[in-house]
Amino acid sequence: MGKATGFLEYKRIDPKKRAPEERIQDWREIKLPRDPEVMKTQGARCMNCGVPFCNGGVMLNGMVSGCPLHNLIPDWNELIYKGQWEEAYRRLSRTSPFSEFTSRVCPAPCEGACTEGYIMEPVTINCIEYEIIEKAFAEGWVKPQKGKSTGKTVAVVGSGPAGLSAANYLNAVGHEVTVYERADRPGGLLMYGIPNMKLEKNIVERRINLMKESGINFVLNTEVGKDIPAQDLVNQYDAVVLCIGATKARGLNVEGCELKGVHYAVDFLKANTKRLLDSNFAHLETMDEKDGQGNGWINAQGKNVIIIGGGDTGTDCIATSIRYGCKSVHQFEIMPEPPVKRIEAANPWPEWPKKLKVDYGQEEAISLYGKDPRHYLINTKKIVGNEQGEAKEIHTVEVRWIKDSSGRMVPQEVPGSKKVWEADLVLLAMGFLGPEDAIPNELNLERDERSNLKAEYEEFETNVEKVFAAGDARRGQSLVVWALQEGKLAAREVDKYLMGRSGIR
Template identity: 50%
Template sequence: MGKATGFLDYERQDKKAEAPKERISHFREFHKPLTEEEQKKQGARCMDCGVPFCQAGMMIAGMASGCPLNNLVPEWNDLVYHGNWQLAYDRLHKTNNFPEFTSRVCPALCEKACTCNLNGDPVATRSNEYSIIERAYAEGYAAPKPPKTRTGKKVAVIGSGPSGLAAADQLNKRGHLVTVYEREDKAGGLLRYGIPNMKLEKHIIDRKIAVMEQEGVTFVYNCNVGKDKKAAELLKEYDRVILACGAKNPRDIKVPGRDAKGIYFAVDFLTSTTKALWADPEKGKEAKASLLKAGSCISAKGKRVMIIGGGDTGNDCCGTAMRHGAKSVLQLEMMPKAPEERLPSNPWPEWPKILKTDYGQEEVAAVFGKDPRVYQTTVKEFIKDKNGNVCKAVLVKLESKVDEKSGRRMMAEVAGSEYEVAVDLVLIAAGFLGCEEYVTKAFGVERNARTNVQTEPGAYATSVKNVYTAGDMHRGQSLVVWAIREGRDAARAVDYSLLGY
């Protein structure tokens, strides 16, 4: 360890965020990186613990503690402190194919499990990761490194989200010939069309895709496997197929008035904004909110917006709606408000079940004077105007009760607690139910009760010979970092099946 007292000598510093009222004028990333000297001090804060929970990635009390990729966090934090940036990149890239993504969008499970949390603030590990990968590109050691030999084995990866990209990257490095099929016009999956630009600018994805192409990975766009291309053709053409199509079957809200105009799934709202920004390359580079033209996307401009769902996607809808120029924003959360500090029943190194106020909610509060979230509340009915547009929503309060039949605790309506709110745009961000059926039917793979692709526990081979699966399609809706882990593990299984070692 470079500095034994670093965690005592230096305070935690993270990347500085632009003020909320300023950043809502654009769709660019809004955090300013630390200077090299400041970043070295953050590396010095890492204690090189005897038991580094930051890299454990283990399940504790049903929740992940530490990095699912088992990133060698203490090693590269120490290397940052010593200014050995290239070796830090080598150690980081050994376990993580895409630090340029995780350093921007991961909720930093490593930091939540940091031992410094016991008596202070955690090491700014995600900020260190960001500095390592951006320096690697700037200095050229993140450049393409094509494999020196090829096995002649061919693998098709269906889907170019983080799990599909990770599987493709790993298998290509092993010398297999990999082709990635994507139904959209560009690669990235939800990285591109589900995560807004202000969290992950799309040229960051394009930069990595260009590296992968130069390393030998082939990308086929606008090809919807199962519809445009038959599964039988792929199974005949390739030695192995990996299904990494995500869990894009959104959970709906089935209440009276759901057919009203002006009600959309959150992912469609976010996708339409991203596509509108990047339809014109020059406009995409500028990314000013004022450049969004009327009719170019599902617009929140001047509207009373209601978002159903309190997770990351709901927060992204808050931030996007603010950049559109929403008249007001209301966000519904079915569950009770989380405590602001850990409860004794939720000790370190468990994942902290505490209140998280993210960038979008900060922006709404800065402009309108209050947090947009309303807890223990859901929609009971949508009301239409004479033209069939949603104009009001009937909301109802919820309380936690034990169901008499099942014995399970559930959220139940509070009798007589209904009230109306005026709304012009409703965005449903209630999560996803599983993978889309047409793909699984095309390949004939079995699905489990959660409608994810069925495999043996801890395995990635499906019920169909030579067909594997990974990512949200396999484990259900989850984090980008888990998707990368899934892609890496599926690639390992495929590689072993092809080569025997």
């Protein structure tokens, strides 16, 4: 422990962010750098618990508690307090392959399980991780890694967080790794699913370039199962790792869902990020409905935007719409509003705290429009269009949750609560149903009851010889940090398969 009484002497200081009225004018990251002295005192707050729940990574009541990567959090908190930044990076990188991603986009289940959080504010673990990895890049401590060649070849399908993690570890132990990506840039949802202000794309490119320097080959604009048969990879490589994500978006089964202006949220985010990158962040007024490469994009400028669904994706849609100058933005959630504080009886520590969170997108909407854009206990009944087949309004009804005859909670409409909302752009952020079908169908891969690729956790091998699966494609839509852990563990099992044993831990 760096300082035995640190948690009593120092209060939690959250990272500062650029003011909403400033940051909505651009696409740059919203976080501001921290003073090293502040980081020292924040590291000193770590109690070095006898049982550090922060690095547990266990499932409690269907939610993760602690870090799935099992990061050695108390170790690097103490090292930061002592000013030993390089050693802190060494400890962090033992378990976390890409801390520059998790420190920006992870909801920090480690902080939700922090022992201090039981009686006071938890340690700023996420912020400390961010400062460690950024200092490591600035000081040149992060270098390409390549193990002695084994002569074995591995194809990784998908370059999202699970694919990048698997490729990183397989390459580090000496296998020749080729990553196949159907998009024009590697990174998967890190590149196109998360907006630039939350994860700047030069940060993704910085890591990809290091991976290329280490010998990993990226094949872009190539959709396995369409442009090339999946069976060709099985025939050509010694092992194949499927990290294809759970990209089959959940739709909305109501009248009018086929109207122009109704889009899946992931398509909206991808199209707009691609437009920004292809145009080198050109100002909106210089663009028409085509980006610099002639690809269509989804413009929210001057429109009444309604987002159906919550979570991080919904928040990202709010922030993106605001930056394009939408006329208004609302977010519908069918569930009740979470409590302001954790309800201990129903949601005890160290479970992930179910409480109201005002994220960056909501902050910006409140600053711009004077109120939170979220509306709870609301259900969409239909979308109505104009004569041109374009969405113009949404009809909703309020609901309350009651128990049915079997004891399940179901939504019941509230009489007299119908409402009509103006809506030129409707974005569906309702989650995902599993991986797309092309590759699983071609290879006759077994699926589980949720349509995910069937492969046991910590084994990761499918029913097809030498074909492995990891990440959202295997476990369903989940956190980036889980994808990184699955990629690492899948790489370990592939290494065992190829070599009989593995040094990956």
